[in-house]
Amino acid sequence: MQRQKANPHMLPNGFYYQAKALSAQKSLDLFYYLRDSLTWQQPKTTVFGKTNPIPRMQCFIADAGVRYGYSGSTLNVEPWPDVLDAMRLRLNKQFDVGFNALLVNLYRDGNDCMGWHADDEAELGHEPIIVSISLGAERVFKIKHKVTKEVTSLTLHSGSCLVMNGLSQQQYLHALPKQTRLAHPRINLTFRTIFQK
């Protein structure tokens, strides 16, 4: 498998990275506020017949009436806290979209992770735009081409914004691997538009 260290300005098709979307102080303040005020859950998933809690905590925030297959029946839908609603409205203007949902992940330390996947559920539409904001510990984010298997690594900094749009979900998988020596926590916000069936 080929490996490549990414230039954040030259990412695979449909991935765009901005290191300093939020100031360091704002990112840290928001990290602690969300860590302490959101209702965190740890849903279980079944893979190859084995049921285990996912290796991270989650909170799913959405407009009234929005349902998301990904979260199944295991994740409650929480209302928007003011600070995240304000951020969503700013992003809606900036990207000319209508985000109606936000999946928040809390990685308590480097043992928490997310495996290879694409956010390609039917409810997200054909070429979804997902805006991903990182707060707290730096983590490595990996992008793998589905056909060539080429892997690109990118460090996601606190206060950064990663945009995934276009063919990013059709052509690539992405993951947040374990970094077992890392003791610090990270929160990731992924703003999404969910189309109801």
Ligand SMILES: O=C(O)CCC(=O)C(=O)O
């Ligand atoms: O934590 C991250 O940066 C990745 C999150 C992600 O891929 C997702 O929520 O679908």
Ligand SMILES: [Fe+2]
């Ligand atoms: Fe994802």
